Amino acid sequence: MGRRSLVLLVFSMFVFLFGCQAEDPNQSLPEGPTPSSSSPPLLTVTIDNKTIDTTLGSYCWGNVCTDSEDPLLIEKRKDGEPPSFDPNSLVTLSYSETEQPDTLHLIYQTKTDQTEVEVFHVEQEFELPEQAGIYYYRTFASWESGGDLSHAFRVAVE
Template sequence: MRTWKVTAFGLIIASFSGCSSSGVLEESPPKAYLEASNHLYDTKVGPYCWKNTCVDKAGPLELLKNEKPIKVKANESLSLVIEYKRQPNEKHMAQIQNNHEMEIPLKKNKLKAPSEAGTYYYSYSVWWMDESQKNVSNGDASYAFVLEVK
């Protein structure tokens, strides 16, 4: 009997705490994926501020040190996909190779793989800026992934 009451109470609380279209509570930023050759690859969530909680994590190189690189072809077209009803309205992409960081331009969440063979680390930072209040973020997140260009 007690378990039933606890479960019912949890369901009632969940119904008032804001659910995504998938019905899962949004306690952390949405997942982001890298799409390459019609396949979605997970990215690693880095530092973020979401629902009044800020989490500090290691930078992209440290986050990705035990991850297998995503193998891509030189100059391959890549896309970034965030599965969330409201897309971020401010984005920044950085590429890191040999301790050298450079900004990578994005066009409609698309980028090209580097033209030279090697291992490249990326940090994709996004913000959901408030549309009615200037310079107010409703959430932000950084995602990291590593590419191996053959």
């Protein structure tokens, strides 16, 4: 096979392989999810009429996706004592988006045990555990209208 034939063969394979991936220039890219605001909603956590701070983790909202460190790990590195509450105190979760999430998952870890424990039947409220200790919570929320995100927060039960 001559050099000219080899170059022609390689060029033809290149055109064939990459030509199959060509897109129709008249075809628009699919739209991303269309939540009602351009920035992800903030999570408000209220316990005994006291609002506590949360940490935003990774999210996809609108056409923007971010990948960040696990917010639970960020909470674990925070200085100072977490806010403290009585056992079985009622925790209310609320998002700044007018529509609350379609799905909401919640897990926690204790300061002494890294095992993740899932909190079942979470709507927007749940109770703190009975046992004293420091608890680190992580939420996973998603909206059918588009978007999902995670937050974390910490509390002490005394």
